[in-house]
Amino acid sequence: MPARPYRSVLYIPGSKERALEKARGLACDAIIFDLEDAVSPQEKVNARDTLVSALSTGGFGNRARIVRINGLDTEWAAGDIAALQGADFDALLIPKVGSAADVQAVADQIADIPLWAMMETPAGMLNAAEIAAHPRMAGFVMGTNDLAKELKCRFRADRLPMLTSLQLCLLAARAEGIVAVDGVYNAFKDEDGLRAECEQGRDMGFDGKTLIHPAQLAIANTAFAPTEAEIDLAERQIAAFDAAKAEGQGVAVVDGKIVENLHIVTAQETLAKAAAIADLEGSL
Numbered sequence: 001m002p003a004r005p006y007r008s009v010l011y012i013p014g015s016k017e018r019a020l021e022k023a024r025g026l027a028c029d030a031i032i033f034d035l036e037d038a039v040s041p042q043e044k045v046n047a048r049d050t051l052v053s054a055l056s057t058g059g060f061g062n063r064a065r066i067v068r069i070n071g072l073d074t075e076w077a078a079g080d081i082a083a084l085q086g087a088d089f090d091a092l093l094i095p096k097v098g099s100a101a102d103v104q105a106v107a108d109q110i111a112d113i114p115l116w117a118m119m120e121t122p123a124g125m126l127n128a129a130e131i132a133a134h135p136r137m138a139g140f141v142m143g144t145n146d147l148a149k150e151l152k153c154r155f156r157a158d159r160l161p162m163l164t165s166l167q168l169c170l171l172a173a174r175a176e177g178i179v180a181v182d183g184v185y186n187a188f189k190d191e192d193g194l195r196a197e198c199e200q201g202r203d204m205g206f207d208g209k210t211l212i213h214p215a216q217l218a219i220a221n222t223a224f225a226p227t228e229a230e231i232d233l234a235e236r237q238i239a240a241f242d243a244a245k246a247e248g249q250g251v252a253v254v255d256g257k258i259v260e261n262l263h264i265v266t267a268q269e270t271l272a273k274a275a276a277i278a279d280l281e282g283s284l
């Protein structure tokens with residue numbers, strides 16, 4: 001389980017001082033400070049200084065601070081990494097990762113900091129397992145816009161053309177115990193559409209959703225948090241299982257359904273996630 005929640009992961013253009021300032025007061029679990037697609041070519045170089053200065057000023061609380069650099073095949077990637085040496089942030093996000101070699105290329109240029117991968121190319125999907133298994137890899141972010149472009153698929157409300165890719169990445173992430181965050185919902189004024197896509201992502205097993213606008217935060221925070229009913233059930237399952245164990249039984253029954261060891265692991269994860277959310281919200 002992630003030690004911290006990642007229900008709402010907000011992209012903020014690294015070039016926009018107003019948005020960087022605003023982020024200090026927003027109810028997101030994590031921030032992706034973007035140097036890639038949200039920043040125009042003319043702003044790329046100045047954005048590095050703007051971002052490093054914002055990171056050094058701080059004020060982002062316990063939210064995870066993730067920085068997305070430009071693609072490794074661009075003229076900006078090496079300069080981005082150089083500018084980030086010694087900066088205060090939690091993870092570096094690499095766009096358009098196609099293989100573990102791409103991850104290693106960044107690992108060779110910056111020490112210690114956990115690396116995350118944008119999963120958004122056909123090669124990335126086919127190599128998801130080796131990318132997740134890289135020793136520095138700590139999280140996957142689905143790049144569903146680039147993925148749609150590369151697959152030449154249509155955007156559909158049910159995301160049918162993307163389900164194989166989403167599930168391949170989720171499988172790889174879960175096999176390695178790293179974080180997995182779903183892609184963005186582009187129509188940022190469409191609350192019902194966002195809610196439905198968050199529910200789908202949560203049902204699939206994602207830890208949260210990447211977002212592009214503050215208006216999307218509350219919906220993702222609700223969708224990816226354990227519900228009151230889930231917390232109540234988890235507590236009752238743990239209590240019933242403890243009581244069964246005390247009587248020498250290996251199985252309990254709650255609400256007419258069996259509860260075994262493996263269900264207790266899920267119940268404990270539910271309570272741990274609720275506690276991590278309460279901790280983060282209490283600290284902001």
Ligand SMILES: CC(C)(COP(=O)(O)OP(=O)(O)OC[C@H]1O[C@@H](n2cnc3c(N)ncnc32)[C@H](O)[C@@H]1OP(=O)(O)O)[C@@H](O)C(=O)NCCC(=O)NCCSC(=O)C[C@H](O)C(=O)O
Pocket residue numbers: 010011012013018019020022023034037038118120142143144145146147183184188212213214
């Ligand atoms: C989408 C936007 C361009 C809309 O901007 P704007 O028209 O300014 O929105 P509002 O006027 O409604 O903004 C209201 C206030 O909220 C602040 N704001 C807006 N967006 C953000 C944000 N992301 N973080 C923090 N604060 C934000 C505005 O400053 C306003 O504040 P105030 O002045 O106090 O009123 C804009 O939302 C935006 O640029 N969003 C981010 C876009 C982005 O990051 N894109 C790249 C990531 S998505 C991606 O790359 C996908 C992936 O790679 C893939 O392949 O799928």
Ligand SMILES: [Mg+2]
Pocket residue numbers: 037095118120143145146
């Ligand atoms: Mg992308």
